[in-house]
Amino acid sequence: MTGNKRYQPTESELKILQVLWNLGPATVREVHEQLGQHQGTGYTTTLKIMQIMTEKGLLSRDTSNRKHIYISEVSREQTQQQVLGKMVNGLFQGSTSRMVMGALENKPLSKEEVDEIKAYLKQFE
Amino acid sequence: MTGNKRYQPTESELKILQVLWNLGPATVREVHEQLGQHQGTGYTTTLKIMQIMTEKGLLSRDTSNRKHIYISEVSREQTQQQVLGKMVNGLFQGSTSRMVMGALENKPLSKEEVDEIKAYLKQFE
DNA sequence: AACATACTACGAAAAATTTCGTAATCCAAA
DNA sequence: TTTGGATTACGAAATTTTTCGTAGTATGTT
Numbered sequence: 184m185t186g187n188k189r190y191q192p193t194e195s196e197l198k199i200l201q202v203l204w205n206l207g208p209a210t211v212r213e214v215h216e217q218l219g220q221h222q223g224t225g226y227t228t229t230l231k232i233m234q235i236m237t238e239k240g241l242l243s244r245d246t247s248n249r250k251h252i253y254i255s256e257v258s259r260e261q262t263q264q265q266v267l268g269k270m271v272n273g274l275f276q277g278s279t280s281r282m283v284m285g286a287l288e289n290k291p292l293s294k295e296e297v298d299e300i301k302a303y304l305k306q307f308e
Numbered sequence: 309m310t311g312n313k314r315y316q317p318t319e320s321e322l323k324i325l326q327v328l329w330n331l332g333p334a335t336v337r338e339v340h341e342q343l344g345q346h347q348g349t350g351y352t353t354t355l356k357i358m359q360i361m362t363e364k365g366l367l368s369r370d371t372s373n374r375k376h377i378y379i380s381e382v383s384r385e386q387t388q389q390q391v392l393g394k395m396v397n398g399l400f401q402g403s404t405s406r407m408v409m410g411a412l413e414n415k416p417l418s419k420e421e422v423d424e425i426k427a428y429l430k431q432f433e
Numbered sequence: 434a435a436c437a438t439a440c441t442a443c444g445a446a447a448a449a450t451t452t453c454g455t456a457a458t459c460c461a462a463a
Numbered sequence: 464t465t466t467g468g469a470t471t472a473c474g475a476a477a478t479t480t481t482t483c484g485t486a487g488t489a490t491g492t493t
Binding site: 318321 | 449450451452453454455458459460
């Protein structure tokens with residue numbers, strides 16, 4: 184089942200992708216440990232989800248050794264865009280600027296962050 | 309069950325909220341029609357979900373007449389913030405500016421939109 | 434070689450969400 | 464007042480996601 188592109192990761196899948204993006208290729212054990220205590224679920228749960236993700240094409244894995252190494256097959260950027268797009272359409276009536284302004288309200292920004300955004304906006308002129 | 313505050317609307321629930329925010333108080337029929345053909349699900353499905361949402365406190369309703377009138381009990385803004393916050397944490401490592409820049413990439417903005425954002429940013433100085 | 438340990442495989446239960454069929458009820462029109 | 468159409472109520476099936484128990488298998492240690 185290799186048709187990852189348009190597939191929307193579930194909540195749990197997103198958490199795992201998160202960890203893999205940070206760690207790079209990793210074992211189930213490593214991912215499970217990163218998810219940590221607050222997760223509260225068992226090791227085999229993490230394993231199972233990662234196996235399912237592999238079937239879906241979200242992950243791939245190297246099974247040549249005892250400990251399988253899992254790799255994310257979707258990039259953080261790609262996934263961000265996917266989720267963002269859906270959100271803009273679903274919650275912000277398709278308006279990116281509304282979403283951006285909503286995000287700016289969401290959490291106070293440091294001066295650095297504001298500057299960063301301003302600089303970024305320059306390219307749209 | 310009146311404890312709406314922290315509850316995360318599901319996918320379907322979000323679509324219904326969307327319609328109610330646009331229409332204001334409305335009947336199931338009206339909401340269902342707005343959801344429209346592309347939805348492809350039956351009337352009773354919409355009804356059921358709206359009933360469940362009422363139990364959860366996401367909606368309230370006026371049952372004094374034959375056609376019940378449903379009202380959203382959560383604001384668009386509140387929900388946007390809720391989902392945004394979760395997304396920033398889950399996908400953008402807690403960084404609002406990253407999310408904003410990601411959103412800007414997501415879809416080309418019109419000059420008006422860019423100006424709007426710039427104006428908005430001024431208040432952070 | 435035998436054993437303890439760590440890992441994967443697998444199936445199924447549990448939970449959450451979505452969907453719909455059917456029945457009961459109300460309302461309006463004939 | 465009776466009938467037809469629309470609406471709500473209800474329960475359950477279907478689907479999707481999450482969770483885990485158990486069994487099997489490989490690995491390294493003694």
